[in-house]
Amino acid sequence: MxxxxxxxxxxxxxxxxxxxxxxxxxxxxxxxxxxxxxxxxxxxxxxxxxxxxxxxxxxxxxxxxxxxxxxxxxxxxxxxxxxxxxxxxxxxxxxxxxxxxxxxxxxxxxxxxxxxxxxxxxxxxxxxxxxxxxxxxxxxxxxxxKPFGTTLESAKELNIQLLNYFSENQIYRIDHYLGKETVQNMLVTRFSNGIFEPLWNRRYIDRIEITSAESLGVEGRGGYYDHSGALRDMLQNHLLQVVGFVAMEAPVVVEANAIRNEILKVFQSFRPIQENEVSRYVIRGQYTESKIGGQQVVGYRDEPGVDRFSRTETFVALKFFIDNWRWAGVPFYIRTGKKLPTRVTEIVIHFKNVPHNLFGTSSFEHSNNQLIIRIQPDEGILLKFGMKTPGAGFKAQTVNMDFHYSDLADTNVPAAYERLLLDCMQGDATLYARGDAVEAAWKFVQPILTAWETNPEIPIYGYPAGTWGPEDSDKLILHGQWRYPCKNLTNDGLYCEL
Missing domain, CATH: 3.40.50.720 (NAD(P)-binding Rossmann-like Domain)
Structure with a gap:
């Protein structure tokens, strides 16, 4: 290098x-x-x-x-x-x-x-x-x-301020999620493999799901978090950037502007969620007191620095669509929250079922292939597909084929800030957010924030600390259910480490 x-x-x-x-x-x-x-x-x-x-x-x-x-x-x-x-x-x-x-x-x-x-x-x-x-x-x-603003207007104002003194090609808006090796590997997985790219579209993919769960609460940062919330803190920046990598078209070259142009096109193709549609497409929640591992855990409103009547969300689940030729009609689901069962971030590609089930199982899990890209922890890729159960007959079962970064001997996986700092030193802005993409992401989430602020009838659901969020988030997925990941990427059907 x-x-x-x-x-x-x-x-x-x-x-x-x-x-x-x-x-x-x-x-x-x-x-x-x-x-x-x-x-x-x-x-x-x-x-x-x-x-x-x-x-x-x-x-x-x-x-x-x-x-x-x-x-x-x-x-x-x-x-x-x-x-x-x-x-x-x-x-x-x-x-x-x-x-x-x-x-x-x-x-x-x-x-x-x-x-x-x-x-x-x-x-x-x-x-x-x-x-x-x-x-x-x-x-x-x-x-x-980050944060690159707290609303669409403040993001625009910040961009104007920065551009008064530095040109866009001098500005590096850092998002440490893009520095993670597994996020970057998304490009290689998609665009270097003939077995994936032909299937990466509405004809073969049923839905795409992104989960970013944290087992910790606000950890003494209640005063800050109560003015932020899960939508601003995680979804608007980190997770929408991940969506950009999942959904983008192949760039002409592996170069900063070419890649960032394709991500911007994805953001510009988001189907807007109108303020009167927020209850249909967005579920927000707040963790309540509970026992985790026999220990009593306080609810969010009892955390130091948090308003006793706070309506700040510690969990948000979102359903949306990307209106372009590749993704028309494919629902995307994002959820993120605090005080969930484990710390995990992953992307799940749910492929469509076979048109006719020959093997007598009605289990949705066993008839649906999944490609799981684990960002953290236990970084790697997992493919779930059906195989014959040994013995008489043709009973199918789901098996796992996996790759772990930890299996690469003598290979150093750089931490996110190592990669991003080195990229900036070398003048490579590929993994940094561009101003127009930041504004496009804010444009998408702003109606949700406005609806929450102006319509008190939109509920905020409680969920016991240590669970997977409000049960109402399950209703977003019409046919199927969220994948409930474990800390361990593989063998999740045999045991689950939380």
């Missing part, structure tokens, strides 16, 4: 949780694999007053002890920065000049906004005011963490 050009990564919000848990560990992994540029530095920036040594000592708290750790920490620097005016960024500019000159690093900069969204429009402005956003000789890139 060709190394990226020499550069500096500037992390705004460097004293925050994301930097500690994800960004610095991801960079250290890239360093251990010799994937970072030959000359590279990280400049942490936030309001806190820290020295370089103090910032480096903090790295000891969350990085594993390794023979390369001390050498890696020499690449970490820190600069305190306020966000009140453009003048506050002059010390940052001076520090960048000092680091580039002392280490002989070209003035290629990536600015990572690991900050509250309220600063997404402010920091780029101050960077521009100090001449740091553009260069005729060196690249300047801006990584923006």
């Amino acid at each position: 060709q190394k990226a050009e020499n550069q500096i990564l500037i992390i705004f919000g460097a004293s925050g949780d994301l930097t500690k848990r994800k960004l610095i560990p991801a960079l250290f992994e890239l360093y251990k694999q010799n994937l970072l540029p030959d000359k590279f530095a990280v400049l942490g920036a936030s309001r806190s007053t820290l020295s370089d040594d103090e910032f480096r000592k903090r790295a000891d708290e969350f990085l594993p002890n390794n023979e390369k750790l001390d050498e890696f920490k020499k690449k970490l620097f820190y600069q305190a920065v306020q966000n009140n005016s453009a003048e506050d960024f002059k010390p940052l500019k001076s520090r960048l000049k000092e680091i580039t000159e002392s280490l002989g690093i070209e003035k290629n900069y990536i600015f990572y906004l690991s900050t509250p969204p309220s600063l997404y429009g402010i920091i780029p402005k101050f960077l521009t005011d100090n001449g740091l956003s553009t260069s005729n000789k060196y690249f300047r890139r801006l990584i923006v963490e």
Whole structure:
């Protein structure tokens, strides 16, 4: 793999949780694999007053002890920065000049906004005011963490703000779900196999189902989550992006704009859900108190920071259609929620039944082939198909054929942030969301949010913590039922690890 050009990564919000848990560990992994540029530095920036040594000592708290750790920490620097005016960024500019000159690093900069969204429009402005956003000789890139707005209007406003200071090809909107190896493998599975692509359409597929379940609750983030909810937090961004990979047409080339153009076409083909149709196509729920493993679990409204009368959804299930030639009439189902039985994210392709059942079984499961693409955990692919049960007669049973990423010996599966950071360093935006696609996704979900806010008669169903959400979500699927996944991908018919 060709190394990226020499550069500096500037992390705004460097004293925050994301930097500690994800960004610095991801960079250290890239360093251990010799994937970072030959000359590279990280400049942490936030309001806190820290020295370089103090910032480096903090790295000891969350990085594993390794023979390369001390050498890696020499690449970490820190600069305190306020966000009140453009003048506050002059010390940052001076520090960048000092680091580039002392280490002989070209003035290629990536600015990572690991900050509250309220600063997404402010920091780029101050960077521009100090001449740091553009260069005729060196690249300047801006990584923006989600949320990319909280409504359609706020998403449009954020895009306008960012484009005032950086061009679209400089902006990298990061969605860590797209950094997962199994999401990327969707393209290879679909477009490199003659056995799948001819079947990947309305003629052979009955429905497509995407589940993203979390066993945890809001975990002390009740104050934040109560202003977000499952639709904004998971479905609008992560899961619709996954739908894009599942449903897109083959790109002309494997290149950022070609792939992102095809994803945008999928979003533009979503059949709109009108406000008066929300109750038919969308089910929302909220977990209630229960016992899980003999332990009493509080309900969502009893979590710290949550309004006692909150109507924020911790579960959402959605049925929708993609109106184009490939997918006309094929229902897509998405569900996501907290306090469900296990942590799992997977895509299930339900193929149509054979036109005539010869083998005397009325079981829906045994007459319906499924391709299951597991994103997490136990990453891999599972194909369910019918085989003859040994013995007399022709009784059929469902068997599994599977592949696990863990079976690839001596193969490192990079964490999502490792892949995405390296891609940005190399200027590859394939796995980053583009502004027009973000707005198209918001356009689809906005009527749902508006209906919930303006129509108090739309119910929010309770579901006991530790169950698979409101029973009413089963009614979305007219013929069949949701797949109830286990933590283990295979042998799910024999035992289920939760």
